[in-house]
Amino acid sequence: MKPTVLLLALALAVPAWPQAPGQKPAPTPVSNQAAKPAGKPAAKTAVRKHRRWHEDARHCLALPTNTEIIRCAEVYL
Secondary structure: OHHHHHHHHHHHHHHHOOOOOOOOOOOOOOOHHHHOOOOOOOOOOOOOOOOOOOOOOHHHHHOOOHHHHHHHHHOOO
16 A cells, blocks of 8 residues: 555656756647637537436336337436
């Protein structure tokens, strides 16, 4: 357990190591929002679907074929 914790701590500490003197910092990525012209509105965010995983899907078992049962039950995943 101790070697695992040591390796994990080392892996998390490496990105925080300071840069050597004289090196330039890595360029930061430019977001897509800054690259768009100011005149156009921002794109709409994705609409979240209503999740139904907690609802009862047993009524799907009354369908005649396995394919229909699967399609009915996929809504509840």
